[in-house]
Amino acid sequence: MRAYKLNVNVADDHRISVELPEDFPPGPAEVIVLAVTPTERRLVRVLGSLGGAAPPSVEKDPVAGALAELRAERAGHLDASEESETET
Structure with a gap:
């Protein structure tokens, strides 16, 4: 599919x-x-205005800390899989 x-405007x-x-x-x-x-x-306008805002620090936001850990772990797994592919 x-x-x-x-995006369109619906006429009268x-x-x-x-x-x-x-x-x-x-x-x-x-x-x-x-x-x-x-x-x-309104929500789209507000969220759009926040798009350029700096993300909260890991110390202030536990979710940001958890995301940072997950990203680091995933990057490690990706690096390991790339190394195993080049060895074969």
Whole structure:
């Protein structure tokens, strides 16, 4: 299944118009329309403004500490698997 996502504005007559890319395959397709509520718009604006904020320090945020440990452990596993692949 191929997906194509875009944002549209619903007109006062409750219609939308969508033009798909040239390489989108013809034939049956499923269309899902999700309305964004005013609360969701505000939340997106707030969260978007936090996107550039520095992450909390590991000392202040136990979740950040746990994530750091998991990332280090995963990196160790990835390094070990790469080494075993180069040895064979």
